[in-house]
Amino acid sequence: MLLAAWPTGFAAAQAPDSATFYLLLHADTIVVERQARTPDKLSGEFVDRMRGGHVTFDATLAPAGLLTQLAIQSQLRGGSATTTVIAIHRDSVSLTTGGRTTSLAAPQGGVPYINPSPSFFEQLAIRGRAVGTSPVTIPLIAPGAPPTSAVVTWSGPDSTQLSFAGVIIKLATTASGKLLGGRIPSQGIEIVRGSAIGPLVVQVPDYSAPAGAPYVAEDVSFTTPAGIKLAGTLTLPKDARGPVPAVVTLTGSGQQDRDEALPGITGYKLFRQIADTLGRRGIAVLRIDDRGVGGSGGNPATETSADYASDIEATVDYLRGRHEIDSTKIGLIGHSEGGMVAPIVADKDHAIRGMVLLAGPSRTGKRILEYQVGRQIDRTPVSDSARAAMRQRLPALVDSMSTNPWYRFFMTYDPVATARRVRTPVLILQGGHDIQVTPDQAGELAAAFRAAGNKNVTVRMFPTLNHLFLLDEKGDVDYAALPSKQIPRDVLGAIADWFVAKLR
Numbered sequence: 001m002l003l004a005a006w007p008t009g010f011a012a013a014q015a016p017d018s019a020t021f022y023l024l025l026h027a028d029t030i031v032v033e034r035q036a037r038t039p040d041k042l043s044g045e046f047v048d049r050m051r052g053g054h055v056t057f058d059a060t061l062a063p064a065g066l067l068t069q070l071a072i073q074s075q076l077r078g079g080s081a082t083t084t085v086i087a088i089h090r091d092s093v094s095l096t097t098g099g100r101t102t103s104l105a106a107p108q109g110g111v112p113y114i115n116p117s118p119s120f121f122e123q124l125a126i127r128g129r130a131v132g133t134s135p136v137t138i139p140l141i142a143p144g145a146p147p148t149s150a151v152v153t154w155s156g157p158d159s160t161q162l163s164f165a166g167v168i169i170k171l172a173t174t175a176s177g178k179l180l181g182g183r184i185p186s187q188g189i190e191i192v193r194g195s196a197i198g199p200l201v202v203q204v205p206d207y208s209a210p211a212g213a214p215y216v217a218e219d220v221s222f223t224t225p226a227g228i229k230l231a232g233t234l235t236l237p238k239d240a241r242g243p244v245p246a247v248v249t250l251t252g253s254g255q256q257d258r259d260e261a262l263p264g265i266t267g268y269k270l271f272r273q274i275a276d277t278l279g280r281r282g283i284a285v286l287r288i289d290d291r292g293v294g295g296s297g298g299n300p301a302t303e304t305s306a307d308y309a310s311d312i313e314a315t316v317d318y319l320r321g322r323h324e325i326d327s328t329k330i331g332l333i334g335h336s337e338g339g340m341v342a343p344i345v346a347d348k349d350h351a352i353r354g355m356v357l358l359a360g361p362s363r364t365g366k367r368i369l370e371y372q373v374g375r376q377i378d379r380t381p382v383s384d385s386a387r388a389a390m391r392q393r394l395p396a397l398v399d400s401m402s403t404n405p406w407y408r409f410f411m412t413y414d415p416v417a418t419a420r421r422v423r424t425p426v427l428i429l430q431g432g433h434d435i436q437v438t439p440d441q442a443g444e445l446a447a448a449f450r451a452a453g454n455k456n457v458t459v460r461m462f463p464t465l466n467h468l469f470l471l472d473e474k475g476d477v478d479y480a481a482l483p484s485k486q487i488p489r490d491v492l493g494a495i496a497d498w499f500v501a502k503l504r
Contacts, residue, residue, distance in 0.1 A: 021046075021118035021179070024190040026264030026480035035119045042067075044119050049203060050263050051255055052076060052294040057114060065127030065177070070112040076295060086112045086141060093141055107139030113150075114142070118179060118191055121169060125160040126177030128152025140164065142301075148404075166401040188264065205294075207233040207258065207272075214238050215279035220286070221295060224314035226307075231295025232258045232288035232315075235279045236324055245329035245353075245503035246284035248315050249274065250308075250338025253410075257294050258287040260335065267485035268468065270335060270358075277492040281500055284325060288315055304409035305337060309344040316349065329353050329503045333495065334360065336437065336467065340415050346424040354425040354502035356495055359437045359467050362419075362444035365410035369398045372436065419448035425456035427498045429491065431465035433475030460494055 017038075023031035033046030042059040053076050060069040068088050075081040085096040093104045111127055113120040128136050135153040150164035157175040161168060171182035171191070182191040209217040215238055221231040237244055249271040251260045259269040275285035291298030291311065312332070320327040332355040334342035339360025346352045361368055377390045402408045426449055430442035442459050449457045466472035468479055469487050 017178070019179075020194050022192045022194055023116060023118065024192060025188060028264045028266060030189070030263045031116055031118075033118055035122075037119075042119060042123065044117075046117055046119075048116065051292060052203075052205075052257065052289075053292075055114065055117070057117070057119075059112070059123075063130075065111070065123060065130040066109070067112055067123070070114075072114060076292070076297065088112070088141070107141070110139035110141045112141040115165075121162060121171060121182070121191070122173075122177065122179035124150050124152055124162055125154075125171055125173050125179060128154060128160065129173075129175070129177040165404065166407075205257065205259070205261070209235065209279075210276070213276070213279065215284075219295075220318075222314070222318045224311055226310060226314075228291060228311065228314075229295075229297040230288050230291075230311060230315065232286055233275075234284065234286045234322075235275045236284050237279055237282045240282070240324070243324060243326035244282060244284050245331070245499075246286060246319050246325045247278060247331045247333055247499060247503075248312060248319065249285065249287040250312055250332060250334030250341050251290055252336030252338055255290050255293045255300050258289050262468075262479070265468070265479050265485055268470070268479075270469070270487060273487045273492060274333065274495060277496050278499060281496045283496075283499055283503060284319075286315060286319055300406075302405055304405050305341050305413060306344070306409060308337075309341045309348075312341060312345050313349065316345070316352070331355060331499055331503055333499075334358065335469075336360070337410075339437075340413070343415065343418045343422050343424075343426075346422050347418050350424070352424050354427070354499065356427045356429065356498060357445070358429050358469060359431065359434055360415070360428065360441075360445060361437045362415050362441040362448065364412060364414055365407070366398060366412065368437070369401060369411075370394060371438065373398060375435065416444065416448040419445055420452045422449060423452055423454045425502055426454070426458070427494070428457070428459045429469070429494065430459070430461050431467060431469055431472075432461055432463035433465060433472045434467040435475055435477060436467040458498070462488075462491060465491070 018036045021033045022029050030050050031046055031048050033044055035044035040061050042061055043057065045056040047054050053074060055072065055074045058071045059067050062068050070086045073081055073083045082097065087094045088106060091106050093106045095102050111123060124138060127138055135151050137149050137151050139149045148164060150162055152160065152162055154160045158172055160171045160173045160177065162171065167184060167186060169182060169184050172180040179193065181193050183189060207217055209215055215235045218234045218236065220234050221229060223229050259272040261269050271287045275287055278285050289296040291303055292300040316330055319325050319330055331353050332342040332345060335358040339357035342355045342357060346355055374394055377387060402411050428442050428446055430439050432439050439461065442461065446457050446459050464471055464473060466475060469491050470482050471484055471488060472482060
């Protein structure tokens with residue numbers, strides 16, 4: 001009976017097939033996935049080079065693009081493998097991880113998914129085509145993630161659009177939903193279907209100290225009070241005559257590795273450069289992989305900036321337990337979201353000796369996103385009336401982005417309210433061509449710290465630098481096109497001079 005209702009060509013998507021997919025960001029390959037599909041099975045593996053993860057999956061397919069079971073084995077670089085099995089029953093969903101099974105109510109027509117797997121973008125397209133109406137809302141099922149859904153819209157035989165978690169994915173598909181390619185416009189990501197390749201291997205970044213450096217680099221890991229394993233690199237000056245001061249780095253938004261290396265911006269490693277600079281000045285640096293990245297565990301899908309702050313508190317506690325570190329001389333340096341989180345840590349831990357905030361925001365996430373999206377609207381080549389209509393819809397569009405715990409916290413958190421309670425010495429560095437955290441926010445943040453009676457607040461403006469603290473004469477967002485991905489020496493010098501004065 002169901003076969004008669006499927007769109008023409010749907011059965012072709014269920015024929016034996018194999019594919020290799022690539023996600024490309026500015027020509028850098030960030031995800032490689034191999035897939036094998038038969039009428040009743042979908043299996044594959046992918047390497048996520050952004051997070052240093054390797055994932056394999058096996059799904060049992062059902063009619064109309066549905067799944068009855070999905071087994072996922074994931075392994076972060078340097079960590080142990082974890083296996084989760086999602087089984088979909090008539091009126092419930094069971095999740096089994098580590099021998100423990102929990103049950104949830106089954107959303108009707110729900111589809112398990114793995115992000116960022118192109119195979120599951122394809123499965124959603126197949127499901128949408130099978131339903132036969134457009135648009136169609138499909139509930140999504142993923143372990144450890146809050147309930148959400150995808151909207152599948154298709155027009156003609158070769159164009160399918162997915163929308164979920166505030167992101168639009170435009171796919172080239174066959175009439176049955178088979179994925180041929182696509183793009184994620186807001187993220188600058190291309191989806192390419194290509195030829196098969198050899199075994200998928202997670203590349204291990206080199207975090208060792210450069211030859212001849214006056215410091216050593218040690219891989220470390222520890223467990224937070226919340227049970228989260230964090231992994232990173234501790235650089236320690238050589239030949240120190242006693243305990244040395246230390247700095248903890250805090251990355252920006254999104255899942256970042258310990259260097260804050262950014263896919264598509266080859267050569268950009270903000271915190272590696274800072275660690276090298278401070279190591280040569282006798283200061284230890286501990287830089288940590290974010291949750292769910294590299295050697296760190298945890299589930300970033302459920303994390304907020306407050307959780308990030310608790311991870312940094314645990315990192316500082318770990319440093320204080322190291323005999324090589326002077327526990328009374330520990331500082332923080334945070335970039336972007338890290339510049340928002342550092343004051344949260346200092347508000348609780350009055351023993352922090354100083355913090356450097358690189359492009360730290362002073363405004364709520366809602367205001368920041370309204371500015372950023374509004375700027376995109378202003379640059380969109382449409383008529384004045386169309387632009388005015390887009391502007392009118394802007395508040396609702398920004399509100400719709402609150403699709404997960406991180407966004408909900410970010411949208412309402414007020415950095416100024418925290419800054420008004422913090423008396424830790426602070427250096428605020430800001431790029432004059434920053435279009436993500438606007439330059440005027442540096443002054444607002446400084447005023448808030450001073451309102452608390454903090455008499456040790458310094459602001460340094462670098463007129464031609466952008467949000468990444470790279471030389472950017474135009475002040476645009478095409479960071480990959482910039483001629484240099486190296487942090488200028490005057491920025492590194494300002495950071496080092498300030499920390500030497502405060503910590504030594």
